[in-house]
Amino acid sequence: MQDVSSHTSNDAPIRLTDVTKTYQMGNQQVNALAGVSISFTKGSFWAIMGPSGSGKSTMLNVLGCLDHVSTGSYVLHNEDVSTLGDNALSEHRLKHLGFIFQSFNLIPQISVQKNIELPLYYLGWDAKDSAKRAIELAGKVGLEDRLGHKPTELSGGQMQRVAIARALANDPEILLADEPTGNLDTSTGDQIMDLLCELNGQGKTIIMVTHEPEIAAHAGYNLHMRDGLIERIEENAK
Amino acid sequence: MKHSRFARNIWLGIENLLLHKLRTFLTMLGVVFGVGSVVAMLSVGEGASKEALEQIKKIGSNNIIISSMKSDDETSSSTVFTRISIYGLKYDDYLRASESIANVKQAVPAKIINKDARFGTRMMELRVVGTTHKWFEMLDRDLIAGRTLMARDGESMANVVVLTEFGARKILATGRSVGETIRIGDNYFTIVGIVKSEGGMAGNIQMPDEQTDAYIPLEVARNYFGDKTRKRTAGSWISEMVELHKMIVQVDDLENVVSTAKSLETMLERFHDKKDYQLSVPLALLRQAEASKRTFNIVLGSIAAISLLVGGIGIMNIMLASVTERTREIGIRRAIGAKRSQIISQFIIETIVLSTVGGFIGIAIGIAIPWLITYFTAMPTVVTMTSIVLSVGISIGVGIIFGLYPAVRAANVDPIIALRHE
Numbered sequence: 001m002q003d004v005s006s007h008t009s010n011d012a013p014i015r016l017t018d019v020t021k022t023y024q025m026g027n028q029q030v031n032a033l034a035g036v037s038i039s040f041t042k043g044s045f046w047a048i049m050g051p052s053g054s055g056k057s058t059m060l061n062v063l064g065c066l067d068h069v070s071t072g073s074y075v076l077h078n079e080d081v082s083t084l085g086d087n088a089l090s091e092h093r094l095k096h097l098g099f100i101f102q103s104f105n106l107i108p109q110i111s112v113q114k115n116i117e118l119p120l121y122y123l124g125w126d127a128k129d130s131a132k133r134a135i136e137l138a139g140k141v142g143l144e145d146r147l148g149h150k151p152t153e154l155s156g157g158q159m160q161r162v163a164i165a166r167a168l169a170n171d172p173e174i175l176l177a178d179e180p181t182g183n184l185d186t187s188t189g190d191q192i193m194d195l196l197c198e199l200n201g202q203g204k205t206i207i208m209v210t211h212e213p214e215i216a217a218h219a220g221y222n223l224h225m226r227d228g229l230i231e232r233i234e235e236n237a238k
Numbered sequence: 239m240k241h242s243r244f245a246r247n248i249w250l251g252i253e254n255l256l257l258h259k260l261r262t263f264l265t266m267l268g269v270v271f272g273v274g275s276v277v278a279m280l281s282v283g284e285g286a287s288k289e290a291l292e293q294i295k296k297i298g299s300n301n302i303i304i305s306s307m308k309s310d311d312e313t314s315s316s317t318v319f320t321r322i323s324i325y326g327l328k329y330d331d332y333l334r335a336s337e338s339i340a341n342v343k344q345a346v347p348a349k350i351i352n353k354d355a356r357f358g359t360r361m362m363e364l365r366v367v368g369t370t371h372k373w374f375e376m377l378d379r380d381l382i383a384g385r386t387l388m389a390r391d392g393e394s395m396a397n398v399v400v401l402t403e404f405g406a407r408k409i410l411a412t413g414r415s416v417g418e419t420i421r422i423g424d425n426y427f428t429i430v431g432i433v434k435s436e437g438g439m440a441g442n443i444q445m446p447d448e449q450t451d452a453y454i455p456l457e458v459a460r461n462y463f464g465d466k467t468r469k470r471t472a473g474s475w476i477s478e479m480v481e482l483h484k485m486i487v488q489v490d491d492l493e494n495v496v497s498t499a500k501s502l503e504t505m506l507e508r509f510h511d512k513k514d515y516q517l518s519v520p521l522a523l524l525r526q527a528e529a530s531k532r533t534f535n536i537v538l539g540s541i542a543a544i545s546l547l548v549g550g551i552g553i554m555n556i557m558l559a560s561v562t563e564r565t566r567e568i569g570i571r572r573a574i575g576a577k578r579s580q581i582i583s584q585f586i587i588e589t590i591v592l593s594t595v596g597g598f599i600g601i602a603i604g605i606a607i608p609w610l611i612t613y614f615t616a617m618p619t620v621v622t623m624t625s626i627v628l629s630v631g632i633s634i635g636v637g638i639i640f641g642l643y644p645a646v647r648a649a650n651v652d653p654i655i656a657l658r659h660e
Contacts, residue, residue, distance in 0.1 A: 066573060066654050087577050094575025105570045105657060109257050119574050124243065170575070 002056035007221075007233060012175065013205065019072035019082075021058050021228075032058035034228035035072070042173070045200040046207045047216035050225035054175065056209045057178070059225065063207060064097055064176045065089040077173075094122055098167030104159040107150040111216035112138065112162050113147040119170040137165040141195065157188035165197060175199065177208040181215055193218045251588040261593065265556045269550025269596030269636060270603065276542040277604020277621060282611065283538060285619035287531040294520045294527070296436050296445070299601035300343075301376060302487040302499050302519050303446055305337075306480050309512035322466070325514035327482040328411040331506065335487055339501050340488055346372040348446070348461045351422040352465060355452065357409045364405055366422060366453040368459025374400075374433070376488050377447060383413035384405075384431030392455040400426040402435035404449040422452060425462050446486055449518040484544050530632045545630045546632060549596070555588055557644035561651075569656025578649040585648045589641025590634055597633025601626055 030053045038045060048056045051127040061067035062074060065081060066089075070206060074082045075110060099105075106115045115135040117125075125133070138144045141161035151159055160180060167175055177196065181189030197218055200206050208219060215224045225230040276569030280649045298638070306326025336345035349368035355362060367373070382403050393396050399420060401411060411420070411429060417492050419426050433453075436445045441537040456578070489498045499519045506515055561568070567583060576584075 059652055066574070087579075090572070090575050090577045092575075093573065097575075101657065105566070105573075107567050107570060109254070110565075112618060118571070120573075121246070122574065126245065166574075169561050189277050 001054070007038050007040075012041045013077055014040040014207075015073075015075040016062070017061065017073045017075075019069045019074060021055075021062060021067065022070045031228045032064070034046060036228070037072075038185060038223070038228055038230060040174075040207060043203050043221040044198070044205055044211065044225055045197070047219035047221070048209045048223045048225060049208065049213075049216055050231070051211075051226075052223040054227040056225050058228075059205065060176055060178055060209050063174075065092045067167060074201070095120065096172050096176045098170065098172040100160070100163050100167050100175060100177040100180045102182035104151070104156075104163045104183070106159055106162055106166075108150065108152050110150075111147065112149050112154070115151060115162055116165045116169055118166060130178055131176060133169060134165075137168055138162075140168070141165045145185060155188075156184050157191060157238060160184065160188075160192050161195070164199075165194070172204075174205045174207065177206065179210055180208060181212070189215065190193070191208060210211070244249060245556055247321060247562075247583060247587050248591060249515065250584065251591040254495055256587055256594060261556065264598035265553055266599065267429060267590060268552040269593050270547065270549075270578040270600040270634055271350075272542060272546035272549045272636075273597045273600025273633055274287060274603035274607065276538075277601055277625050277629055278624040279538040280535070281543065281604070281608040281619040281621040282460040283534050284622055284625075285608070285612075285617065287527055287532075288620050290527045291423045291524065293436075293445075294524045296378075296488075297520045298376060298378070298488070299521045299524055300489050300495060302495065302502060302517060303487065304331075304485045304502065304506070305488065305516050305518070306483050306516060309514045311407040320475040322479055324479040325512070326480040327485055327515055328490075328509070329481050331509065331515075332482060332485055332525065334505055334509075335485060335502060339487075339505060340497060341490050341498045343371055343589045344376070345487045346370055346376055346483060347456060347482045348373065348484040348486070349463075349481075351459070351463050352461070355423075356421040357411055357415075357418075360409045362409055362450070364401075364409075364422065364450050365448050366463070367447075367451050367453050367458065368456040368463075369453055370456055372455065373486070376486050379436070379447070380434040382432040382434060384416040384429070386431055386433060386454060387453055395461065396455060397425065397427045397458060398430045398454065400431040400433055400453040401429060402447070402449060402451045404435060406432050418432070423452070423462065424476070427452075428453060434532060446484060449462060493520065497517060546636055550593075550636045553593060553636070554640040554644060557585065557641060559648065561644050562587065564648075565651055565656045568575060568651045569653045570591050572653035574653070581649040582645040583653075585645035586638065588643040589644070590637035593633045593637035593640075594630070597630055600633070601629050604629070 016039075017037050019033050019036045020031065023030045023032055034055070036059065048059055050056045058067065064071055070084045072082065073080050076092060077096060079224070081089065084092070097206040105120070113131065113134045116137055120130040120133060134226060135144065136148065138147055141164055143158060143161050143165070146154060146158060152163060155164065155223070160171055175196070180196065184192060193215060196206055206219070210216050222234040223235065224233070304327060305405070308323060308325050312454055326507055331345040332345060336342060346369055350361055351366050351367045355364045369387070370392055371387045371389050384400070388399055390396075399422065404543055406412065406415070411418070411432070413432060415429055416431060418429055434453055435447045435449050465481050466477060468475055468477050487498070488501060489495045496519065499522070503517055571581060605621050608621055612619050
């Protein structure tokens, strides 16, 4: 068990300070985040855990620049993004973040290669360089022979690999994963976790939401949340 | 770079549209028929007005044609009460028109009598036109053989005739017949030339010349045939006395045509007790034709606008459905880092591709339909470049206008909600 205060350094690439997030649900106010302060250092691997309604999904949305904070500040790469507009947030997602989802979220109508190339399209890469990069990434996740297939023709584990390749296309510093093994069987899930650990070993900061302790055990730190607050942080022995 | 990105955006749109070929095709139909009808209808209108224009030009837009006609009260009573009906233009009218009306460049009189003609063994009725050399100056017709009438023909009372190509062929006279003799009525004439003729109606105006005309000097016609004619109609003989049947007045400038027509009318009113003449002004008819073409275009334009509106709404409807259907895709793209503007352009390009391709198919149909109309009905049609350019513009415009709202809806999708969308 560690004290939360030891994870509030001022030079970490991701810093949340007194962050709250309030939703209006009907005439009821929901405090999804009720004052969270934490820093994620470069190259660390975190598993955010907690029961449903604890605020872990909101936390990931805020970290992923998909949602604005109500109060407090969120500093990403030395820039306070809590006050940025929609275009600037899109720019941050495009350049610094990679997303991995429980339901993979691949575009079913286009090929594996086109799915991997998607971030490059918005980065303005030309077709030739994009294809080269997509082939390289497919090789990295072991799917070089599936580039021309549609995602619907792949197994769950393969789809998640494509999603990981896509998340890596823009070479982000930070990977955000929302229950990445939630739709997979145990052995496939383990393979995906091995891949994530490998990426972490190559220097990617990974923040993952999960409710399975076995999956969380792969991470360096387990962050437990409850009622919109950080309950405790555990460091896993390697 | 910029160019290739634009091309890729269009290609992305095409790829998305090709995912649902039948739906895309059906959505396009509205624009296809809208644009097709615009191009086709404009070409029919354009063809009709072009034909009228050409015919009016053949009469000469600077010309005013005055024809003799029985006045209304005379036609109803003449058979019962009068033995002879006297009406129409007088020789004096011709002199007054050619000498005392301002802006009149020249005038030509015409005396028209139907007479049987015999050439060799062939007999047929010709429309004998007693006129002067000016007739041929004012109506620009091609000369086939010989010469036209000259001023000295009238002065010397020469028995010469100029036949029309059509009339000559009917009576088996050719270019080689120039110099030969033809009998008209009871008199013999020397054929001096053959000219082309127009004949028939130009819109709602009668051409001054007809296909079986035989032109002889006015003085000769007066001398031989006089002013009185007798013809048998409905069992009784009708005698008529008409000095001149037609007069063509040429005005010096297009600007003065309308005012000169007014002065001519005033002059004729003063000297005629009854309205036994009729003025027709090709220019006025031209103006009228242009005005009715404008009205026609406005009506067609409104119909086309409505059909394009319907087509556009169809597109918007499908695009809205498509946005809902692709909510998750939009969420994925937004999460990856697509800006709102990029989502807008993706959807609007898709709509523009849809409407523009529909527009081009529509143009093809709009060109094919007038071609078929002309092929089967001989009705003239003209597909103008303007109507095609206009149609392309309209198609793109429909895409932008009706694509904008669905595109904005797409861009405003909240990525967090969209990613959870099933």
